[in-house]
Every structure is written in C-alpha cells, then in structure tokens.
Amino acid sequence: MxxxxxxxxxxxxxxxxxxxxxxxxxxxxxxxxxxxxxxxxxxxxxxxxxxxxxxxxxxxxxxxxxxxxxxxxxxxxxxxxxxxxxxxxxxxxxxxxxxxxxxxxxxxxxxxxxxxxxxxxxxxxxxxxxxxxxxxxxxxxxxxxxxxxxxxxxxxxxxxxxxxxxxxxxxxxxxxxxxxxxxxxxxxxxxxxxxxxxxxxxxxxxxxxxxxxxVRRAIDYLPPVAAGETHPDDPNHTSTHLSGDSLERIKAMPHDGGSWPDLLGSPDTERHLIPSMRRAVSIGRPNAYRDVYGRMAWDRPAPTIKRECSHVGNGRYSHPVQDRQCTVRELAILQGFPRGYRFVGTSRKNLYRQIGDAxxxxxxxxxxxxxxxxxxxxxxxxxxxxxxxxxxxxxxxxxxxxxxxxxxxx
Missing domain, CATH: 3.40.50.150 (Vaccinia Virus protein VP39)
Structure with a gap:
C-alpha cells in the first residue's frame, strides 16, 4: 500500500x-x-x-x-x-x-x-x-x-x-x-x-x-425519463427533446441494439427512413452509417461518445429500450465520470459536448x-x-x- x-x-x-x-x-x-x-x-x-x-x-x-x-x-x-x-x-x-x-x-x-x-x-x-x-x-x-x-x-x-x-x-x-x-x-x-x-x-x-x-452494467439502474424531461432528483439526468418524425423513428427502432437497416422490409417502418438512408439503400449500401438513430445494446460497450453526441441523428446515442436520446448523466457515466459529477450550464447541447470532449x-x-x-x-x-x-x-x-x-x- x-x-x-x-x-x-x-x-x-x-x-x-x-x-x-x-x-x-x-x-x-x-x-x-x-x-x-x-x-x-x-x-x-x-x-x-x-x-x-x-x-x-x-x-x-x-x-x-x-x-x-x-x-x-x-x-x-x-x-x-x-x-x-x-x-x-x-x-x-x-x-x-x-x-x-x-x-x-x-x-x-x-x-x-x-x-x-x-x-x-x-x-x-x-x-x-x-x-x-x-x-x-x-x-x-x-x-x-x-x-x-x-x-x-x-x-x-x-x-x-x-x-x-x-x-x-x-x-x-x-x-x-x-x-x-x-x-x-x-x-x-x-x-x-x-x-x-x-x-x-x-x-x-x-x-x-x-x-x-x-451499457447494462453502467446505466441500467438509473430511473426512466421521457425524451426532453429532467429527473427531479438529478438535473443532469436530462435528454434532448424529441417530437414528430424524430420521435416516431426512434419508437420504430428495435430495442437493444436496433439500427436503421432494421426498418427495411415493411412499409410501416420504411416510412421512417430519411433521404440519406434511402440513398444508401439505392446504391446497395444498407449498412452505411448504421449507427445513425441507432440504439445502444445492453450487453455491449457503448460506441465512441463524440463531442456532437447531443442528438440521435449524430450516432448510436439512443437508449437501449426507452424512446429517447441517452441523457447527459447516462453518457457521462458511459464516459467514465462518477455518478455525482456536476455538469453546469444552461445549454444542454453544450453539456453533451463537455462529455464528448472529455x-x-x-x-x-x-x-x-x-x-x-x-x-x-x-x-x-x-x-x-x-x-x-x-x-x-x-x-x-x-x-x-x-x-x-x-x-x-x-
């Protein structure tokens, strides 16, 4: 010692x-x-x-x-x-x-x-x-x-x-x-x-x-919150607000590791594809940028958390089962911050950036x-x-x- x-x-x-x-x-x-x-x-x-x-x-x-x-x-x-x-x-x-x-x-x-x-x-x-x-x-x-x-x-x-x-x-x-x-x-x-x-x-x-x-070991114990909400006991357990097509697209993603290619094969889910996804399919590259709008998988490590991690459209930053972006607190824990670390500021996007840069x-x-x-x-x-x-x-x-x-x- x-x-x-x-x-x-x-x-x-x-x-x-x-x-x-x-x-x-x-x-x-x-x-x-x-x-x-x-x-x-x-x-x-x-x-x-x-x-x-x-x-x-x-x-x-x-x-x-x-x-x-x-x-x-x-x-x-x-x-x-x-x-x-x-x-x-x-x-x-x-x-x-x-x-x-x-x-x-x-x-x-x-x-x-x-x-x-x-x-x-x-x-x-x-x-x-x-x-x-x-x-x-x-x-x-x-x-x-x-x-x-x-x-x-x-x-x-x-x-x-x-x-x-x-x-x-x-x-x-x-x-x-x-x-x-x-x-x-x-x-x-x-x-x-x-x-x-x-x-x-x-x-x-x-x-x-x-x-x-x-991911399961790191964040599974945290209480659920809805997209855009902040948990009353933790101001950093807050996520990006989602609505309209963005929210519906995440709801359509299969739980526990789902990606946008999983939306192919059914008109009910293919309607959620954005133009870049359709272009990838048209040129025979359905796995291109598969992390975009993707969900994390419970029993794997998270993907690399980058500075622009504040939106589901920037990478595989969606919660494994909840229909939302991972919260500031969740990404901080996945980035190796202790549970009580305080991220300060009025811009939630900048709090995400502080984590991705760290x-x-x-x-x-x-x-x-x-x-x-x-x-x-x-x-x-x-x-x-x-x-x-x-x-x-x-x-x-x-x-x-x-x-x-x-x-x-x-």
Whole structure:
C-alpha cells in the first residue's frame, strides 16, 4: 500500500475542458490542482467561452480555469497568471489539446492539416516554462500514427531536447474498465531521472471482466425519463427533446441494439427512413452509417461518445429500450465520470459536448496512480485503480498471466 505523501504534487491542466483529465488527479490524495486554462470553444464559429466548460470544472474541482487561447498566450505570461504566488513550477503538466484536427471521423483530416494541430508541439513551450517532472497528453490514435503525426514528432523532439523521456501508445479503453469502445493515444513524458512507466505496466497481471464494461452494467439502474424531461432528483439526468418524425423513428427502432437497416422490409417502418438512408439503400449500401438513430445494446460497450453526441441523428446515442436520446448523466457515466459529477450550464447541447470532449475520469484516475508510482516508486494495489463513484467493483478484477513486452521509449 502507498504511504500518504508529505506534500502534494502540484498539477496544472492546460486545455482543461470540463475536467475529465483533472478529476482523476483531484481524486488522488497525492496531488493538488493549482491552475487550469481553457478557451471554452464549442465550435470554431461560436467563439471563445461558448461551451461554458470552465464553470463545470470549477464546480467539481474548486479551481476556476482561466479563459485563454493557448495558441496566443505566451508561456511565461500564462505562468504568471496561472501559478499561485511564490510557485515557480508545477510538478505535473496535463495537456490535452483538441483532437478534432486529427480524428479520422472528420473527412477533411485526410488531406487538410487543421491549424489547431500545432498546439501539440506548442505544449513543449509550456513545459519549458512550467518545468514539470511529468507531462501527460491524451488524444485520438491518429496523433501518433495518422497523416499529421509530424506534430507529435515535433513535440517529442522538443521534449527530448528539454531532457524528457517520452512514451506514446494507443489503447482501446474497455481494457481498463470503460464501458465504451473508445480508442485513445496517451503520451507520457518524464524527467530522465525518473523511471517512465505505462498503463501496460500499471495493469500487468490483471484485467477487467468484460461483463463490467457493458451499457447494462453502467446505466441500467438509473430511473426512466421521457425524451426532453429532467429527473427531479438529478438535473443532469436530462435528454434532448424529441417530437414528430424524430420521435416516431426512434419508437420504430428495435430495442437493444436496433439500427436503421432494421426498418427495411415493411412499409410501416420504411416510412421512417430519411433521404440519406434511402440513398444508401439505392446504391446497395444498407449498412452505411448504421449507427445513425441507432440504439445502444445492453450487453455491449457503448460506441465512441463524440463531442456532437447531443442528438440521435449524430450516432448510436439512443437508449437501449426507452424512446429517447441517452441523457447527459447516462453518457457521462458511459464516459467514465462518477455518478455525482456536476455538469453546469444552461445549454444542454453544450453539456453533451463537455462529455464528448472529455478524457474519461475513470482512466485519468489510473493515470494519477501511474504518475504517483513514477514519482514515488511505490506501485499501487490494483484495487486502488478503481475510481470511487463509478460502476467498477473489486470483484471485476481478474488476475491473468501477462507476457506483454516491456516498455519501449521513443
């Protein structure tokens, strides 16, 4: 068992969003959040502050992020603004720049290099100013293996020049207990006097029972609500309002994993097809975009929860049996947030976006334990890796033989 530290390691979070990465460290006694920053952009067209994620961050962490564009502010200027008086450095730097420009879900990313991608290498400039002992970054796998991976190569080169060792690897996060098919890359950089370790090292010899990573296990216990309603005991157990054709289309979808191709074969159900669905059928591709308006399946992990997860027409975000979009609370739990996490704001659509953009706290808590192991050389017991308030239980842990390769530095 890990001994309680004499003093907490100080954490700064850049691109802090709704707090998904920070919350894992906030929940660990070895760390203290001392500052955060986020520009709060919902969409490029909406401007700064539109998504309102800083209020959610403050409500859960007790730290008010600065609303700043990290592509414009100078690192020394940020340090003055973000660090408490008398503090010259942070111990941990969390830096998860936007993933939109790397994601394969955005078709233009196959040919166009999004200007926001340059924020990846810019993290090294902040590292030079804040001088952390450990740096952590999360992004889509294309950060390290996609068409624009040169941004990561530039980051790695700069960090190496600053005296850091760097490791990057992609994982499907169901492996670590997330009830969602979400694949993400994690970058860990440490000062060279530290032993760099990975999530593979943290979980060596153990795995999570697959039965613990299903939609049923995560959200089946929540009380029912109708489309557009808010449960009186939980303001975040609220879903997008549906009516007319959209509501009738969802009612027609078979329960427990139904998709729009299931509507084919009967005039009563085919009348719910939208033009894009009919075009797909006409060209012989009835399985194209089958997640649109689809229902989640009880006994499988949820699909990847993306930032535009606020409507059933954007993906497989419908409840397995209730005729509605999954609520903010349901998607938050499927994204690894604890049950009591508060999402703040008047725009329900932006609350959904805060969830889709987030690093799952269920995973960031494991990263906090990993970081503490790197700093203290005290490996945690596997039971300690389970974030309180989530769906995981000690009985979900299964011991296994492990023949995985040792860590390779980049």
């Amino acid at each position: 890990q001994e309680e530290p004499l003093s907490a390691s100080r954490v700064v979070d850049l691109f802090s969003g709704g707090g998904g990465m920070s919350f894992g460290f906030h929940s660990h006694e070895a760390f203290k959040l001392v500052g955060a920053a986020d520009v709060e952009v919902g969409k490029p067209s909406t401007g700064h502050g539109a998504i309102g994620c800083n209020a959610t961050y403050e409500a859960n962490m007790g730290v008010a992020p600065l609303q700043l564009d990290l592509g414009e502010v100078e690192p020394d200027e940020l340090a003055v603004k973000i660090l408490p008086d008398g503090l010259e450095r942070s111990d941990i730097l969390l830096a998860c720049p936007p993933c939109t420009g790397f994601s394969r879900a955005v078709s233009r990313n196959y040919v166009e290099d999004d200007p926001r991608n340059s924020l990846v290498a810019r993290v090294a400039d902040f590292a030079a100013e804040f001088r952390p002992r450990v740096i952590l970054m999360e992004n889509v796998p294309q950060l390290i293996n996609g068409n624009f991976r040169h941004h990561f190569a530039a980051l790695r080169s700069k960090l190496n020049g600053l005296g850091y060792s760097t490791h990057a690897e992609s994982y499907v996060l169901t492996r670590f207990g997330l009830p969602q098919q979400r694949e993400r890359a994690f970058v860990i950089a440490t000062e060279r006097d530290l032993t760099i370790r990975s999530l593979d090292d943290l979980w060596r010899g153990w795995r999570i029972d697959a039965k613990a990573t299903t 690093v799952p706290p269920l995973i960031s808590y494991q990263l906090a334990w990993l970081t503490n192991w790197i700093l203290s050389d005290a490996k945690p017991d596997v039971e300690q890796l389970l974030l309180p308030g989530t769906h995981l239980r000690p009985s979900d842990l299964i011991r296994q033989r492990d023949d995985s390769p040792q860590l390779t530095l980049l």
